[in-house]
Amino acid sequence: MPPARPPALLDAFAYQAGRLHAEGVPLSKIADAAGTPCWVYSHGALESRYRAFDAAFAGIPHLICYALKANSNQAVIKTFADLGAGADIVSEGELRRALAAGVPPERIVFAGVGKTAAEMAVALDAGILQFNVESDQELERLSQVASQMGRTAGVALRVNPDVDAGTHAKITTGTAENKFGIEIDQARAVAARTAALPGLKLSGIAMHIGSQLTSVEPYRQAFARLVDFARMLMNEDGHKLERLDLGGGLGVHYQHAPPVDLASYCAAAREALAGFPGTVVLEPGRWMVADAGILLARVQYVKRGSLKTFVILDAAMNDLIRPALYDAWHPVIPVVEPAAGHGLETVDVVGPICESSDVIATGRSMPPVAQGELVAIGVAGAYGAVMASTYNSRPLAPEVMVKGGAFSVVRSRPSYDEMIASDRLAPWQIHRT
Numbered sequence: 001m002p003p004a005r006p007p008a009l010l011d012a013f014a015y016q017a018g019r020l021h022a023e024g025v026p027l028s029k030i031a032d033a034a035g036t037p038c039w040v041y042s043h044g045a046l047e048s049r050y051r052a053f054d055a056a057f058a059g060i061p062h063l064i065c066y067a068l069k070a071n072s073n074q075a076v077i078k079t080f081a082d083l084g085a086g087a088d089i090v091s092e093g094e095l096r097r098a099l100a101a102g103v104p105p106e107r108i109v110f111a112g113v114g115k116t117a118a119e120m121a122v123a124l125d126a127g128i129l130q131f132n133v134e135s136d137q138e139l140e141r142l143s144q145v146a147s148q149m150g151r152t153a154g155v156a157l158r159v160n161p162d163v164d165a166g167t168h169a170k171i172t173t174g175t176a177e178n179k180f181g182i183e184i185d186q187a188r189a190v191a192a193r194t195a196a197l198p199g200l201k202l203s204g205i206a207m208h209i210g211s212q213l214t215s216v217e218p219y220r221q222a223f224a225r226l227v228d229f230a231r232m233l234m235n236e237d238g239h240k241l242e243r244l245d246l247g248g249g250l251g252v253h254y255q256h257a258p259p260v261d262l263a264s265y266c267a268a269a270r271e272a273l274a275g276f277p278g279t280v281v282l283e284p285g286r287w288m289v290a291d292a293g294i295l296l297a298r299v300q301y302v303k304r305g306s307l308k309t310f311v312i313l314d315a316a317m318n319d320l321i322r323p324a325l326y327d328a329w330h331p332v333i334p335v336v337e338p339a340a341g342h343g344l345e346t347v348d349v350v351g352p353i354c355e356s357s358d359v360i361a362t363g364r365s366m367p368p369v370a371q372g373e374l375v376a377i378g379v380a381g382a383y384g385a386v387m388a389s390t391y392n393s394r395p396l397a398p399e400v401m402v403k404g405g406a407f408s409v410v411r412s413r414p415s416y417d418e419m420i421a422s423d424r425l426a427p428w429q430i431h432r433t
């Protein structure tokens with residue numbers, strides 16, 4: 001009999017002999033070794049995600065630039081880099097992380113609306129593939145920095161196709177109301193300016209319309225606008241474009257019916273790109289890592305009030321902020337498999353932080369859990385550890401990677417001494433004796 005898989009978790013996390021495992025390792029063993037809360041990633045799940053994405057685009061020249069901001073642990077980036085992935089970065093820190101994990105610079109694209117001159121210089125020095133430029137001022141600055149260095153910057157203009165991605169307001173980026181990209185009506189003039197400025201080479205057009213898209217329709221519209229625009233630049237204005245960058249944003253299955261499936265996303269891209277001679281760049285983030293990670297936590301207390309029951313964990317909003325920030329839904333799964341015929345209880349799963357928004361799950365119907373039990377918060381591999389803070393002076397939770405029957409701590413929990421040591425007293429507070 002195949003192992004029982006809790007709903008909403010990938011095969012990498014399944015019950016074996018009544019205990020939830022990550023691949024071949026019981027989660028209780030990881031909790032004993034690394035403590036809780038802690039993040040657990042499946043190497044196998046990461047690999048299979050990358051391979052599936054790569055296979056979907058087989059037959060057309062493509063470059064998968066994994067969007068580091070979804071999960072930028074070195075072990076995660078290296079897993080993808082070893083399979084041939086590039087990186088989509090949004091800061092100097094991410095550039096350094098990508099290079100440190102072995103991503104070749106010629107597979108790195110630099111996105112973001114606020115690149116500083118210093119960041120541009122570091123990226124030019126590293127020799128990255130392209131800058132996705134989001135405004136005319138950014139273009140001027142990049143030209144200045146590159147010319148001063150005697151370098152040529154590959155430029156893709158990020159256009160804003162004015163398509164509503166139909167996703168959460170805080171993660172939609174492709175309408176004229178958003179700060180992202182150059183409005184498509186203005187982009188033709190910016191393209192002409194790119195060709196005229198020193199130190200720049202217009203090599204492509206880029207888009208990214210939002211995150212956690214659940215329908216392929218916005219993609220279809222945006223791809224069509226992007227390709228029409230690119231053709232006009234090539235055919236009427238004589239620009240030579242080598243690449244079209246379709247961005248990321250592919251949603252994953254948190255709660256409701258699965259969003260866009262990879263095959264129809266890919267079909268929409270193939271349809272729009274038909275006849276385009278260059279390389280397609282893809283920037284998936286969430287889709288590559290979300291299902292491959294969980295946050296492991298221990299129940300500290302179960303508090304039964306007259307109106308509500310609270311399950312209080314040792315994981316909190318400083319670890320996983322998505323429920324507080326985006327009203328995100330994550331599965332909460334007992335590590336000990338509930339007995340057959342177990343009942344359900346409606347609870348709020350919360351953390352210990354002094355904020356009412358410190359929730360992991362609200363009004364959740366789940367098998368009863370008891371004090372001291374372990375729970376897995378699922379689909380937590382993306383925008384989890386990277387968004388964590390030390391609010392309430394809680395150390396960053398460690399990250400663990402599992403491969404088959406082996407596991408390894410790939411970021412350790414900082415000690416309290418380390419946390420305090422980065423503060424300094426002002427000189428006037430130090431009393432001489």
Ligand SMILES: *Cc1c(COP(=O)(O)O)cnc(C)c1O
Nearest residue numbers: 067111208211248249283285286
């Ligand atoms: C965030 C981001 C991505 C990745 O988005 P996902 O929703 O995680 O796939 C890709 N490209 C750009 C420019 C981004 O800002």
